[in-house]
Amino acid sequence: MAKITSLEDLRKIKASATDQTSARSEGKTRIIIGLGTCGIAAGARAVMEAVLEELGKRGLKDVSVEGTGCIGMCQQEPLLDVIRPGEPRITYGRVTVQDVPRIVTEHLVNGRIVEDRLIGRAD
Amino acid sequence: MPTYRSHVLVCGGTGCVSSGSLKLQENLKSELAKKNLDKEILVVQTGCHGMCEAGPIVVVYPEGTFYTRVQPEDAAEIVEEHLYKGRVVKRLLHREEVTAEAVAHYNELPFYSKQHRITLKNCGYINPDNIDEYIGRDGYQGLAKALLEMTPDDVINEMKISGLRGRGGGGFPTGMKWEFCKKSVSDKKYTICNADEGDPGAFMDRSILEGDPHSVLEGMAIGAYAMGADEGYIYCRAEYPLAIKRLKAAIAQAESYGLLGKNIMGTNFSFELHIKEGAGAFVCGEETALMASIEGERGMPRPRPPFPANKGLWGKPSNINNVETWANVNPIIIKGGEWYASMGTEKSKGTKVFALTGKVKNTGLVEVPMGITIREIIYDLAGGIINDKKFKAAQIGGPSGGCLTEEHLDLPVSYESLTGAGAIMGSGGLVIMDEETCMVDVAKFFLEFTQAESCGKCVPCREGTKQMLLTLQRITSGKGTMEDLDTLEELAVMVKESSLCGLGQTAPNPVLTTLRYFRDEYEAHIRDKKCPAKACSALIQYLVSPDLCRKCGLCAKNCPVNCISGDRQTPYVIDQSKCIKCGTCLEVCPFKAIRKE
Numbered sequence: 001m002a003k004i005t006s007l008e009d010l011r012k013i014k015a016s017a018t019d020q021t022s023a024r025s026e027g028k029t030r031i032i033i034g035l036g037t038c039g040i041a042a043g044a045r046a047v048m049e050a051v052l053e054e055l056g057k058r059g060l061k062d063v064s065v066e067g068t069g070c071i072g073m074c075q076q077e078p079l080l081d082v083i084r085p086g087e088p089r090i091t092y093g094r095v096t097v098q099d100v101p102r103i104v105t106e107h108l109v110n111g112r113i114v115e116d117r118l119i120g121r122a123d
Numbered sequence: 124m125p126t127y128r129s130h131v132l133v134c135g136g137t138g139c140v141s142s143g144s145l146k147l148q149e150n151l152k153s154e155l156a157k158k159n160l161d162k163e164i165l166v167v168q169t170g171c172h173g174m175c176e177a178g179p180i181v182v183v184y185p186e187g188t189f190y191t192r193v194q195p196e197d198a199a200e201i202v203e204e205h206l207y208k209g210r211v212v213k214r215l216l217h218r219e220e221v222t223a224e225a226v227a228h229y230n231e232l233p234f235y236s237k238q239h240r241i242t243l244k245n246c247g248y249i250n251p252d253n254i255d256e257y258i259g260r261d262g263y264q265g266l267a268k269a270l271l272e273m274t275p276d277d278v279i280n281e282m283k284i285s286g287l288r289g290r291g292g293g294g295f296p297t298g299m300k301w302e303f304c305k306k307s308v309s310d311k312k313y314t315i316c317n318a319d320e321g322d323p324g325a326f327m328d329r330s331i332l333e334g335d336p337h338s339v340l341e342g343m344a345i346g347a348y349a350m351g352a353d354e355g356y357i358y359c360r361a362e363y364p365l366a367i368k369r370l371k372a373a374i375a376q377a378e379s380y381g382l383l384g385k386n387i388m389g390t391n392f393s394f395e396l397h398i399k400e401g402a403g404a405f406v407c408g409e410e411t412a413l414m415a416s417i418e419g420e421r422g423m424p425r426p427r428p429p430f431p432a433n434k435g436l437w438g439k440p441s442n443i444n445n446v447e448t449w450a451n452v453n454p455i456i457i458k459g460g461e462w463y464a465s466m467g468t469e470k471s472k473g474t475k476v477f478a479l480t481g482k483v484k485n486t487g488l489v490e491v492p493m494g495i496t497i498r499e500i501i502y503d504l505a506g507g508i509i510n511d512k513k514f515k516a517a518q519i520g521g522p523s524g525g526c527l528t529e530e531h532l533d534l535p536v537s538y539e540s541l542t543g544a545g546a547i548m549g550s551g552g553l554v555i556m557d558e559e560t561c562m563v564d565v566a567k568f569f570l571e572f573t574q575a576e577s578c579g580k581c582v583p584c585r586e587g588t589k590q591m592l593l594t595l596q597r598i599t600s601g602k603g604t605m606e607d608l609d610t611l612e613e614l615a616v617m618v619k620e621s622s623l624c625g626l627g628q629t630a631p632n633p634v635l636t637t638l639r640y641f642r643d644e645y646e647a648h649i650r651d652k653k654c655p656a657k658a659c660s661a662l663i664q665y666l667v668s669p670d671l672c673r674k675c676g677l678c679a680k681n682c683p684v685n686c687i688s689g690d691r692q693t694p695y696v697i698d699q700s701k702c703i704k705c706g707t708c709l710e711v712c713p714f715k716a717i718r719k720e
Contacts, residue, residue, distance in 0.1 A: 001376075003379075003380060003381030003389075004380045004382060005381065005388060005389035006388070007271060010263060010267055013255055014258050014259055014261075014264075016259075017255040017256055017259025017260075018259045020255070020259070021130070021256060021259055023127055023129055023130045023165075023184050024130050024132070024184040024248065026185070026187065030185070032209075033209070034209070035207065035208045035210075036208060036210075040208070048163075052126070052163055055126065056126050061126070064128070064185030065128035065129070065185070066186055066209065067205075067209025068209040069208060
């Protein structure tokens with residue numbers, strides 16, 4: 001390990017450590033993916049992996065990715081919910097791997113809901 | 124560097140390790156690998172969460188799901204259900220009582236939500252073996268600020284403003300103590316960390332050392348800079364092997380980053396740190412005995428003055444602070460003394476960690492602001508008394524402390540208020556007792572400990588505690604006289620006033636406070652030969668109620684000394700001359716036909 005000789009060195013380590021542990025912080029944008037048997041059968045795992053890849057590519061560290069069980073809308077799986085702080089929970093249905101970059105760019109970065117995949121909105 | 128979507132935090136404190144958390148970590152890792160999830164989910168070993176009784180503890184982020192009593196066999200289910208399919212494993216969620224509703228999230232548990240964690244903020248949240256995670260939580264920012272932006276006097280001034288007082292129990296203002304040491308002129312000075320935590324039931328220092336060792340190292344380095352020391356010792360008892368292991372790793376990592384050792388952060392401040400393993404004598408928590416032990420002498424106290432600030436380790440000016448005190452330094456330097464002084468009471472600032480044990484629903488470590496009442500600690504954080512029995516007393520400050528009663532429940536906790544009630548803050552041990560606890564027995568228990576730990580140097584402590592203990596043993600075995608009470612009180616005051624060090628000066632506290640608040644129990648033992656709480660075995664009898672006995676013979680079958688006789692026709696009878704009062708018969712009787720009197 002290189003010696004720390006300035007405040008700048010210390011800040012750099014702090015920034016990278018904060019990134020590494022970002023999964024443990026709260027109060028940020030959440031992506032929730034349906035990972036019930038129905039979701040997995042419809043391809044939710046691939047969607048999950050695509051989400052992680054896209055977030056990594058764009059360097060979005062303040063987004064938490066969570067799984068959830070079946071909510072009973074199996075015909076619409078894979079389901080993907082986005083909750084931005086202070087905004088309603090937006091649910092997308094029949095999400096494909098190809099939709100993921102669009103949802104991340106449009107919704108997470110630009111704040112615009114991707115209407116053609118939208119199936120619900122809840123406060 | 125891969126970004127993990129989820130972190131699974133597994134407690135690696137001593138409590139959870141002994142209940143199987145190492146095997147659990149292994150199993151979690153292998154199950155994740157089986158599902159190909161090891162690239163997106165990280166298993167992290169953390170320090171203690173404080174709720175050791177419910178260990179091993181697992182917290183799954185980002186959700187913050189809080190699992191307790193997780194066994195190694197549960198790993199597959201957590202991975203399959205929670206991490207793969209996103210379904211919380213309900214049966215592993217924490218419940219305060221069997222009947223109570225399960226609580227899913229960390230921050231919804233009253234045990235945590237009512238705490239104010241400053242020294243424990245990283246415990247259970249970071250991996251103590253990874254210095255980067257500590258730095259990520261503002262670690263070493265305090266040291267950087269002190270070295271690069273503050274003079275030693277600024278640092279001492281900030282400590283004075285904060286109002287922080289010694290958390291080892293003495294309660295001496297830390298800033299003033301540092302100033303004394305700084306003003307001492309010498310070519311060599313030492314800073315010392317007292318990690319000789321010896322109170323039965325207290326483990327806050329161990330938790331900090333195991334869960335956040337860098338916070339102590341950083342505090343000591345800041346102190347050394349302020350006082351002009353260049354060498355330090357951590358005196359840690361050898362019974363804390365995990366704490367010592369983590370400290371060693373932490374020191375090595377800090378040295379390789381240049382945060383300890385020569386020319387720290389490129390400045391001309393150097394600080395070298397050593398660990399001294401103590402052999403576990405209670406008296407070595409006393410500062411002069413501790414220094415004697417570091418020097419290789421027998422651990423015995425010496426009279427003060429000279430105080431360590433003038434003549435300490437190897438005759439050089441030294442400063443000794445307790446683990447918890449050192450852990451408070453970094454936050455005070457970063458956020459300022461005024462921030463710290465905004466918490467607590469007029470004369471006792473900030474927070475204090477208590478080790479809760481005894482007859483409460485949640486036991487463990489809690490960090491709360493000074494000024495909180497005992498009632499809030501017992502009923503809000505700890506969830507109340509087990510089986511909703513009646514609260515009787517709280518022993519605060521360990522064997523050197525005293526007991527508080529129902530009338531003190533609403534007393535705001537501070538150094539002054541506790542001393543006024545006859546107890547002391549001590550290191551923060553808090554034993555809660557219910558109506559089934561015998562207070563004479565409690566006094567005897569603590570005195571047995573201090574008597575055995577007396578180093579024997581001064582007569583009052585060596586002889587006085589022994590005679591007090593013999594008197595208490597007489598009383599609990601039903602052979603006491605009313606004169607014994609006067610002798611006991613007289614001796615207690617004498618030992619308290621004339622002992623050489625803190626051990627003897629505080630050892631009589633449990634006796635004095637129980638005599639003050641529960642004199643009637645002492646009198647019942649002596650005059651009526653009865654133990655009101657039915658705890659002292661010499662004063663109780665187990666009896667069979669003939670009308671309730673169904674003559675099943677279970678009691679006789681289970682009696683270890685075969686002192687119960689009877690048959691299908693005649694009710695069973697206990698032979699009192701042979702009975703050893705073990706209570707087995709009462710436990711096994713299905714018809715509640717056996718009673719304790």
